[in-house]
Amino acid sequence: MDKASIRKRILPIRKGLSPEVVQELSEKLLNQFKQLDLAEVKTLHIFLPIKSQNEPNTFLIIDWLKKYHPALKIVIPRADFETSLMTHHYFEGMEDLELNAYQILEPAKAKIHSGEIEMVIVPLIAFDKNGYRVGYGKGFYDRFLSGIQTKKIGLSLLDELVEIDNVNEHDVRLDQCLTPDKVYTFPLS
Template sequence: MLEKTHLRTKFKEERKSLDVEQISRDIVRNIRSQAFYKKAEHVMIFYPLKYEINLLDLLNDDKNFYFPKVHGENLLVCPYESSVKFEKAAFNIYEPCSAPVFPEILDLIFVPALAVDKNNFRLGYGGGFYDRFLKTIDVITAVPIYENFVVEELPHDDYDVRVDCIITNGKKAHV
């Protein structure tokens, strides 16, 4: 298997040629059709980087939303309200300026990824923030991803955490 660093570079390059706006709309539509999303009341999404799946349209849904905030080597969970300001922080990621809450409130977490395999292991950006965070909480996790970035197998380590579901711009979710 190819080294993770090489794969990160490969997928970052490949996604530059994609119609991320259309793919994001299709993924958001597929998310809204999922029973686990319909049931969830407290949902954590991420603020998209350039060329990353954009889930911000979900903020129009009748749910309580949260965003991650990097604090040292950990992720904090910060509530979203339309009045909350975002500021560019570590890794050029926009984070909310709201005070963190206990993560146990969450029903569902959307986890960013560059790719994911059919065993539900994701290739993240290499910081390990989500893997460390997900080990501390029992919650449904889903990766929104372009369907061609679901691959047979990715290299993974003992500390990598599987996600529960993969939601693509295609017809079905991989649970």
């Protein structure tokens, strides 16, 4: 199935989840995240959830990191929709966040991080057995990830492997994907 068809099939399923179910599944994702080895991670990039898309509540992970790994730097994205590029800013708390024109939370005044990032938590709609993902189709994360050496971890509320027919040379493979009930390490054998 091509990426557009996968989006058309999977997004309504995720959007159909109640807020209570999204929260419950997000808490399970946090439990999966807690199992990751963060010993070598000094800076972690994490997306902020788009509420209208029923994305995982990554604030649970951010809060846990701040409590149990206070020395770890948390970086969040700010998107430029004209260039399809992102800048990466230190997370300085909820009070620094604002909604952009697309209703996505972004940092307002936080400093830009320009150093290395050892782990990136990647949003997705669906993923396949080889670690390729279906996003929203703008290529923000593929552009970002193609230029750095980092551990790439997808987060999915749904535990469903798909077949992606139109993977291309610009698509960047995940190292792992966390779902509420499982951790996938790619490629699957």
